[in-house]
Amino acid sequence: MNKGYHSIELIEKKCIGCTSCIKRCPTEAIRVRSGKALINHERCIDCGMCIKVCESHAKKAVTDSLAAIKNFKYKVAIPAPTLYGQFDKIFNVNIILTGLKQLGFDEVFEVSRAADLVTEYTVKLISEGNLKKPVISSACPAVVKLITIKYPALIENILPVNAPVEIMAALAKGYIAKKGINKEDIGVFFISPCAAKRTQCLYPFGLEKSEVDGVISIADIYIKLRSLIHSLNLKDTEVLAHSTFKGVSWAVTGGESEGTKLDSIAVDGVENVMNVLEELENGHLEEIEFIEGLACTGGCVGGPLTVANGFVAKNSLQKLKTFMKRDGALKTREIELNPQSVNFEFTKPLHPQYSLMLDKDMGKALEKLAKIKQLVKELPGIDCGACGSPTCEALAQDIVNGGSNIEDCVFMLRSKVKDMAQAMVSLASKLPQTIQG
Amino acid sequence: MTLHYDVIEDDFISAGEASSDLKKVLKQLGIAPDIIRKIAISMYEAEINMVIHANGGTIDVEIKPDKIYICLKDTGPGIPDIDLAMQEGFSTATDKIRDLGFGAGMGIPNMKKNSDFLKITSEVGVGTTVEIEVDCAKE
Structure with a gap:
């Protein structure tokens, strides 16, 4: 079994960057990045679910002609x-x-x-x-x-x-x-x-x-x-x-x-x-x-x-x-x-893939996990997928693993914008000494 | 790192959710499959026991690189005779529970079989504490 190969391919020009496939992938192998669905090679099991659910027909299985x-x-x-x-x-x-x-x-x-x-x-x-x-x-x-x-x-x-x-x-x-x-x-x-x-x-x-x-x-x-x-x-x-x-x-x-x-x-x-x-x-x-x-x-x-x-x-x-x-x-x-x-039986044993592992070093994995648990508490928890990750927890993982920012969450972004707007209003109300009075 | 779960009483639909979450965490940590299997079985049994006998309770998990420690606490009726409860086939399950496929009397023996350390302390009328430890020796 090769960790890095799968038969599902994206037809990029057809992909509209919606959340259909990321939400339905059973191993959470897909993310939307720069408006296109990106498959994580190590997690894809070739089940074809994304092919079936894509309304834009942007996913296909590679086969021989x-x-x-x-x-x-x-x-x-x-x-x-x-x-x-x-x-x-x-x-x-x-x-x-x-x-x-x-x-x-x-x-x-x-x-x-x-x-x-x-x-x-x-x-x-x-x-x-x-x-x-x-x-x-x-x-x-x-x-x-x-x-x-x-x-x-x-x-x-x-x-x-x-x-x-x-x-x-x-x-x-x-x-x-x-x-x-x-x-x-x-x-x-x-x-x-x-x-x-x-x-x-x-x-x-x-x-x-x-x-x-x-x-x-x-x-x-x-x-x-x-x-x-x-x-x-x-x-x-x-x-x-x-x-x-x-x-x-x-x-x-x-x-x-x-x-x-x-x-x-x-x-x-x-x-x-x-x-x-x-x-x-x-x-x-x-x-x-x-x-x-x-x-x-x-x-x-x-x-x-x-x-x-x-x-x-x-x-x-x-x-x-x-x-x-x-x-x-x-x-x-x-x-x-x-x-x-004919040889009916396996001649090569199957091995675990560890594709869900956060880090090879368990100490580091524990640190990452603690950060993920903390982020999950902060995120809205409605799993909307608008950030390009299938769930809030997946976004937390993506932030900790690098590649995503907390501002990818529209709710977190809005709340930051609100804070900023309030700060601006409060700043604007502070008039210079020459105008005061 | 530590994890905390609240187990709700008399709720079979969500029974096992804490074990499910812990399994997910262990996979994210890259814990070896045989250790995941042991923890999955022993903790699931303990969690289900808590729902069946003890009106739910709390579960605290401590994950260290060399050891996973799980502590399940309830304020249920307690176990009058722990040695008897440890025996294979011993069951106090009602028909309702047995109909759901639980209560075959293998719970505690299974927990013992699938852990490296198991301690049950109980006082009738006060509650039960189950402590499970599984070593995760590196390959």
Whole structure:
């Protein structure tokens, strides 16, 4: 995990310097400075909340363009199951996968297939009894990053298993290499609803190097894919599906935990996830076996790089799953993937990020904290955000850390102006000796 | 540095706010995760006990580079038999409290397990003082 990298970018000319994003960022990573939203690299968890709440559309997630696939001789798309939920009238996954392939890929593998394998591995690992319970899913990279920043005591509860996208990328490369193609020539691209996955692919946690070569946003390819699908001759539909409906369920909150059949809590939305993590930190919920926490409302279907409304997508996926469950309705292909050749478990431990720390020297941190507590008493406490910091307490921190002044607070400024005006009136009333009398 | 909190009686919605605030402070100070975990558990238990049994009270925290000291004082009914209260599973919780998931009789044992020093002094009819210390040895 790289402390200083995140995939969220500001489109400066669109940013009007309002307070929408600073108020909603779950880690208080954003400040408005010189009229523009500035993201603190060390605190951003890539949850994409700021993308969703920005009415000026000034935030975007950095992803790869479709053109990036040209850098590889053999191009592979691995779509997240969320992609299927973007089309509310298509229940035959093969149609969507054929369309996707026609965008220029040589092969398409479903991430949901790897999800089934991850579930299997997770259940096995938990049943061996060496993991600290409740085990927290590592599938949502934003939640993992949130824990390393805000709930470091819970790092030991994180499931040390790579996410399905990573497993699928490794399986895909192994499968294609067996056909005699050089691994270096294979480019695996994740078709993603998620802003955090690109960071995970560039600076992965849990493993040294990601097998995912690029991350393409669902929203970016949607229009092209949609028209390809609409013009698709049904008899040209290839049989590409190879996943179960259980794997597809991962796109929606609860899908992953249902698959494990463990006593679990499935929670979505960063704020709700934080509430559950808070309880865990207090030593509660120890009787629960598994916690599935997803940063986006509704799960990955609510991701910032999607097109369809998350709740509509959930409904579409439900119908798609019903179609999958109907015997013979969905033609699937048998592909021999080799799970034994892939490393499911983390090879690199997770570390706390200490991004909230005021100073490396505890003595200095204590001094700063005392100053912050004092400033908080002086500030109005209404958390208006007009100073560019999300709350009065955050402003106090920013003043102590340097970068903000107490006059950035409009209330404090007004009160100073009032004092000054009164002082001027009182000065003005002091007439010179020559006029007095 | 010192911190002071007032814990309001019979208020489950805000119960645990003092512990939450202290956790936040400890993270700002860069305290190691395992120490945060110990303090979070022991102080939360003590704070909740105060709400359940003692009509609230006050919490004073002293943070030093090598040690965190937490003192919870109440003027509640007091504990008649501290040794009995220290036993796992011992509980005086009413059904109302148990319905909320508290009162399983693990409170004080958990506090003991998650602190380096625990002292409970109590007088029936006068009140209870719980002192918790957690060492924060530098890595």
